[in-house]
Amino acid sequence: MDTQQNTALTRALAEVPGPLPTSGVIHITLPHTDRFTVVGNHLAQHPDLSCTAVGIAVRIQSLPQGAKVGIKALAARCREGEKRIAAALRELEAHGYLRRVRERLPSGRIITRTVFCNRPTALLHPRRPAEVPPQPAKPEPAPAPAPVPMQEPAPVPAPTQEPAPVPVCHPTAAPPAPELPVAPVAPPAPSAPLFVPRVPPPTAPKAPRRPLPRPGELTPELDRAATAFLSDLHRHAPQFTLSEDDVRRLVPGVAAWLERAVRPDSIRRTLTDDPPQPLKHPAKLLAHRLTELLPPAPPGVDDLAALDRPRPRFTVTPFQTCDDCDRAFRSPTPGHCRDCRETRAAYEQAAA
Template sequence: MDTQQISAPSRAPSPVRGDATPSSGVVHINSRHTSHFTVVGNHLAQHRELSLLAIGLATHIQSLPAGTKVGIKPLTERFPDSEARIAAALRELEAHGYLKRTRERLPDGRVVTRTCSYNQPGSIDARPVPAPRRRPKRSHPAPVAAPAPALAPVATPAPPTPEAPAPAPTAVTPTPAPRPTSPATPKPPPLPRPTEPLPQLLDAAIALLTDLHRRAPHITLTERDIHHLAPAVATWFERGTTPAAVRQALTSDLPQPLRFPAKFLRHRLIALLPPPTTPAHQPAPLQNCDRCDRAFRSPTPGNCHDCAADEPHLLSA
């Protein structure tokens, strides 16, 4: 009777995490990566103060190999976001310690921007890595001449009569040679602008430029580029060019690779600009004859052609 009989467990077993499928929310289907992956901490992926663009941009920068350019221009060419949004995201990463950009002067005099990306802010000193300095070449010491043998004392002659010191030569400052003047670089011609900037023409031009990347994926324009080129496209519309003709002129025979789409379109809008349309001949306005009240065209009121021809006969009668 003194043996204790245990008929029930002391507590129910706790469920194992990950075995049961959650009733709501996200379900993770994970596969193990063996190559081409980047480790990102939850402090970045779940940051409560960074924007989604800044979190994605930091993840992209951490996945790039060392030496890749991560300025505003390369990132704008890589992603569809505008320069203003990418610049704001880079400032967010700098403010929270995930990015640091410093300008340094190299030994050869060039000024470069050094960008440091931190996968965990505060764990490594953020001071920029100093540029390597070139060691000066060591010059071999000149050989020391052996001391001359001592000579027997010689009778000292009488000192010569002192002469007047020669005048010191006047230092002549060399005149620097004039630098060759390079020819001034000609300024590019300005973009054409419509004579009457109608709102409907500008709206149609913005819609055409925005839709160009659907027909030519190599043409990626920022919002600033579109508003800069829209008046030139409106000038084409004002001169009677159809949207299909403008689109064909801008997207045909594109160079490969197309590095600067906005500059390329600017050149074509200027070089291929059609001539202005000549206004059609305006007929003379209609006038009513003073005698027969018949309508006729004339710049001034008066009599029609028939009444004017009969007027001498009436005067003679």
């Protein structure tokens, strides 16, 4: 069996037109006659879609109309789990390939319709109306000739055996019908697109990046300390190996952190903790974290003095125990509670 497969592969390679490449993939293209689906390169080679999303899109595109393409239905057919399938469907929905619409039926039941478009970029612009073949222009009615007065035909001598000719009346031309005004026909309005994608177009303006922080004054001491910090960073995190130009560009940002009394080990831990894998641009990541994670300036002397000021004290009324009912109540002096005072006052009033 191995020999037959190798022979078939060799025969197929010999039929590939042109010289074979020395590296890379070699395509053996056999024509499909049944059970195939046309997939565009914009989907198969999409730069922002994951391979899982591309595979799910091809699977959905190959299914017939009315097939179930929910998360559980796809998980029953694919090896991926429900979480990966749900993430792939969200990617396709973000890039316009998939849309899920909720509709209410006449019976009141709400259903979800799933619409898949194999070319979402074609829906960004409204479709042009179908071209109508030009019709030949109707010929304008020729102006009718003016009426000609009737003339008596000259008498022709006829033989005696033949009957006299019957006179023929020449009809007059009918007057032309009045032309009615014709209203101009407006061109058909272009049809609206099926749906508008949720993601903005790639040409949408982006917010400008925040500049790298700088110290109030880049002193020689701060410059030397920041340069030494960045040059020594690769010993603690090997993936953060910087070039000389990167070090010079990042020195003001590190100096701004040192000026705010942040310890070097704290800066190193904040900048190099949990980097993405693989890390392609370490200098860009350091510039982003130096800008976005910049700590606040240390408080001044007046602010610290405000913290040390004594807070105003509040007088708290102590608890007392009633001499009659032993009930606790708040009062600056011992004695009786309010109920006992009212009872004593009522007794004294009655006795008087």
